[in-house]
Amino acid sequence: MLTKVLLSSDVALVCVQHALSTEKEEIMGLLIGEVHNNGTLVTIVSSVILRRLDKKPDRVEISEEQLVQATLRAEELAAEVGRPLRVVGWYHSHPHITVWPSHVDLSTQSMYQRMDSSFVGIIFAVFLTDQSTKAPSVQITCFQSVNEGSNQSRREIEMEILNNNDSLLINNFETLTQLPAILKQEEDEAFNNEVSQNETDDILTKQHNAAVRTIAIGHIVDKMSRPMLEALVARNELNSVRLKTLKQQHQQMMVKLENMSCNI
Template sequence: MDKWDQLTEVFISDEVLLMCHNLALLTEKEEVAALLIGEKIITENGTTVSVSALSIPPRGEIKKDRVEIMSEDLVAAMEDAKQLSRAKGANLNVIGWYHSHPHITVWPSNVDLQTQLNLQNMDSCFLGIICSSYNTDPTTMMKEMNMVCFQSKRIDGLVHRVDIKFHVIPTACTSQLSLGIIVKHIETLYDELIKNYNQANEGNACPMTQLHNDSVYTLLGIHMLETVAKPMLQMLETQRESSTKRVQRLQAKLEQISLDDEYYCDGKRRTQEKPFNDDREIASVSGAPKKQQSGMVSSPV
């Protein structure tokens, strides 16, 4: 395999990471899945992948220990990638898949490894992410959530897991399309809930059955709000506060600049004239911006 086809590192935005966690916590009984959208970056040491969005397909066959990615899900995710590419001005594609493991270990099963290997036939840098939820550490008795980023490789006839190092990078603001995708998913899950509720109440249900179904419907609706809608609202509130502070800093900086310098409409800086005794001296000002340090944070697994 050429080194340009080898996936070396993955960078995932904190926005996508939060969406993955919310999806994993959404249901305690069944697995959920999504497709990862991002771009590949060629480096001298290999290829890195930057994950910036999710495409969440409606659940077809709902099972406790298995989730499927259908061909129509890939087509829909490609359409989402095209929309995001136009909005962000980037070349985004479907570059991986994600699913949850409720109440079991984070490590991929043999079926997961084989599925991953099949997906890598489309793109050698295609990656997989698994998030385990609703697990309790037997030592500390604390709830924990783990994530792993992996690929598959066939060695001596057996399919093995290859761990891929991943990093979490901060997001300045939530994109409208990414927000719309997860809101659409909440609507899809709510439609599933209503469908199951109506099916359970078909026919002449007795009062006790009706009361039980009403209680389950209410509890599942509250659970959906607690695990998805509420954290998403908190994230938006945090970003709003951060954006407000940033706007205030930029306004203060702009006011300071307007006092010190004069600008043409095209942004070029004019020279200022300062009196010096009876003569005038032209003062040149350098406006080169300082290089910012990366805010990349490595995510523990």
């Protein structure tokens, strides 16, 4: 029985950024990792952001095609790093509502657990307000589904977020930077579907639909691309300072090593 999940900090960052991309509908993705200790421990090291086939405020769905694509991605990563990686779970968001899984979430989780008993679900509740500080907050829960006769209930799984220092760091960075493009694809698909279904619409309706798409893309730039760019620039500056400090320490150690050699 699964007892604990270790979540890479980079994957947590991708998931939270994805969850914060919209406060009107739920988002979703799949999680890639390893299973240890006879299925009692799961390590999550990468994520796959899924495009929503249908935007809904209260539920998300994963198609068989998306699951196959995520499985192929896991196999590619496994070959790159030489580790037995596979799809180990899924995540989705709860904007403006409690972090606890709904009956639909429990049903979805139960379905995947029948195929893999170690499969785990993670929910990111976003756009919440902390009542004590009145500041925005994010809540996270990790769970599995338990069947009790005809009813289903949640079983919370202990989760620990760890710093990720392995070779998958670059992959998670690329996943994060792909997020705005994936969100734009969703908007483009919604716009094209509307156009194809209503070819006889008048000019005002067409202008309205085009304006809605423009506003949506502007939202992506304002709420996702710009803050992400600013954060990456700040991170690059911090890494430059750390690199400079490490070079100074290396130089000092080399001087000490030379002095020790001369004294021998």
